Amino acid sequence: MAKFVAIGHYCADVLEKRAPYREAHLAGLQAQKEQGILITIGPTKDLTLFVAIYEAVSQEVVEALVTGDPYWQNGIWTDYEIKEWIQAIG
Structure with a gap:
């Protein structure tokens, strides 16, 4: 299997706007992690980008x-x- 990196932007006022969807979002990510598809995901500290x-x-x-x-x-x-991402160091 190949590795992939996804990078994207968050909307303005992300903390407020994400609240109604956060639980479903995190549950879906946990399921992907348990299936071995998602390796890691998270936001940048300034909450402008996500990287997965x-x-x-x-x-x-x-x-x-x-x-x-x-x-x-x-x-x-x-x-x-x-x-598609090439992992150079493990």
Whole structure:
């Protein structure tokens, strides 16, 4: 399987706007982690970007996970880019 990095932006006022969707968002991420697809995810300290690393069979799988997330579906994540990633050091 290949590794992928996803990077995207949060909306303005993310702390306030994410509240109704946070529980579903975190539950989905936990399920991805348990399945071994999501390696790690988190925001930058200034809450402007999110960065995630996935291990999946294709970029399409990762894209489906990102677009299926409540944060994407409700405008908390405003854009994203997914790139296949080469892990140089473990």
